[in-house]
Amino acid sequence: MTVSHWRRSFRRSTPLDVGVCVIGAGICGVSAALAAQRRGESVVILERHTLAAGASSRNAGFLMRGAACHYAEAVDLYGRTQACDLWRFTEANLEGLRREGCEALASYRRVPSMLLALRGSGTGLRPVWSPSDEYASSNRAGLERSVTLMREDGLDAEWIDAGSKHPDDAAWRSGLVSCALVNPHDASLNSFELMSMLASKLTTHATLAAKLPSPLIENQEVFGIEPQARGFLVRTADFAVHAQHVLVCTNAYASLLLPGFDDLVKPRRGQMLALAPQGRTLAASYYCNDGSEYFRQAADGTIVVGGCRTYFADEEVGFEDRTTSSVQAALESFARAMLGYGEGSLPITARWAGTMGFSPDGLPLIGPSGAASSPWFCGGFTGHGMSMGYQAAHEAVDAMLEGRAPMFSIARVKR
Numbered sequence: 001m002t003v004s005h006w007r008r009s010f011r012r013s014t015p016l017d018v019g020v021c022v023i024g025a026g027i028c029g030v031s032a033a034l035a036a037q038r039r040g041e042s043v044v045i046l047e048r049h050t051l052a053a054g055a056s057s058r059n060a061g062f063l064m065r066g067a068a069c070h071y072a073e074a075v076d077l078y079g080r081t082q083a084c085d086l087w088r089f090t091e092a093n094l095e096g097l098r099r100e101g102c103e104a105l106a107s108y109r110r111v112p113s114m115l116l117a118l119r120g121s122g123t124g125l126r127p128v129w130s131p132s133d134e135y136a137s138s139n140r141a142g143l144e145r146s147v148t149l150m151r152e153d154g155l156d157a158e159w160i161d162a163g164s165k166h167p168d169d170a171a172w173r174s175g176l177v178s179c180a181l182v183n184p185h186d187a188s189l190n191s192f193e194l195m196s197m198l199a200s201k202l203t204t205h206a207t208l209a210a211k212l213p214s215p216l217i218e219n220q221e222v223f224g225i226e227p228q229a230r231g232f233l234v235r236t237a238d239f240a241v242h243a244q245h246v247l248v249c250t251n252a253y254a255s256l257l258l259p260g261f262d263d264l265v266k267p268r269r270g271q272m273l274a275l276a277p278q279g280r281t282l283a284a285s286y287y288c289n290d291g292s293e294y295f296r297q298a299a300d301g302t303i304v305v306g307g308c309r310t311y312f313a314d315e316e317v318g319f320e321d322r323t324t325s326s327v328q329a330a331l332e333s334f335a336r337a338m339l340g341y342g343e344g345s346l347p348i349t350a351r352w353a354g355t356m357g358f359s360p361d362g363l364p365l366i367g368p369s370g371a372a373s374s375p376w377f378c379g380g381f382t383g384h385g386m387s388m389g390y391q392a393a394h395e396a397v398d399a400m401l402e403g404r405a406p407m408f409s410i411a412r413v414k415r
């Protein structure tokens, strides 16, 4: 949003004085506010819409170990130590959410995730999501290498071949699966239920209680962060927040607020649909074609299917919140084949889109957004923020308040 001179100069905003001002109320922002609150800081979260209005209530709800790529690819990209640290980081993310009580949520399922390699589709016409023989065999080889490396690095992983004993569910009965790498300890849930639970733990600091019923201030878009002699002045239409520390947790929308972030966090659209199960069951949360497609079953039986953005990559960029007929048709074709829905009309109950923030190297970005004294940023989760955001937010808050360098420092990619 751009902000006119008139709006900026007509000041009737309520002043607030806080230790930490968090911008954005997704998984990252709410987790950061909880972390700061537990360190005794006075905290507010400024959110331009409402709780979890961004990707944090629009995702598939996988709490999956790992990142966008499989483990062997992560080893090639980041080196063995950092790949292992990243996988452990996502395990810690899930542990942290369990400590918060996510296992008690009605939507929570302790269910393994499976990274599937699909069978190649031979020559001739094939749907966009159906792998070529060449891709299928390299995908399988990558997963095989991953399971070996993971076991060597002490990360629990199982292997299932389509020819051996496998779950008897809709995905495996499709005949499309070649093999699976299994993350046995993963989980899934309704991400909005998780966000509501986390937000319910926010408490108003005693110094703010007279002015605010809750530290989460909704419908307040931040349009300016001005450096002050001590800290920052954060401006919205109705508030002027003096904060010692500012943590920007707007993920995909970072470049709208932070100079120089166009190249650091790219907005990428992801689309999904939900289907009535009509008797189908799924034994795992499934992630296939290197994460290009993913599907799982919710606690109430609903099946959600997402992905297919990579085949329309030029269209699936930017901030626009809408579904498109090309991606939705690809998702429908995938659901029919993979889940055995056949040719009749699909029992689709919802279609939606969300915007993810992709970092240059697929790793989270944490640290000062510019010079050392600038507001901090935490985000760039590259489609895996539910599996990283809670832990990343804690790392960001700890490092910011302790004045130390964070893990996944932005400095590695900043020009």
Ligand SMILES: Cc1cc2nc3c(=O)[nH]c(=O)nc-3n(C[C@H](O)[C@H](O)[C@H](O)COP(=O)(O)OP(=O)(O)OC[C@H]3O[C@@H](n4cnc5c(N)ncnc54)[C@H](O)[C@@H]3O)c2cc1C
Binding pocket: 023, 024, 025, 026, 027, 028, 029, 046, 047, 048, 049, 050, 051, 052, 053, 054, 055, 056, 057, 058, 059, 060, 061, 062, 063, 064, 220, 221, 222, 223, 249, 250, 251, 252, 253, 257, 269, 270, 271, 272, 306, 353, 354, 355, 356, 357, 378, 379, 380, 381, 382, 383, 384, 385, 386, 387, 388, 389
């Ligand atoms: C379709 C889809 C499926 C996904 N599936 C999964 C999955 O299964 N597992 C997984 O781990 N990840 C998944 N992800 C990714 C995950 O949802 C995100 O990485 C995660 O939600 C990012 O959280 P966040 O808090 O950083 O950002 P967001 O949840 O996007 O929150 C940012 C917030 O900042 C607010 N904001 C923006 N600008 C301003 C401003 N100027 N002032 C105030 N507020 C502002 C926004 O309104 C928003 O609420 C998926 C994403 C999509 C789109």
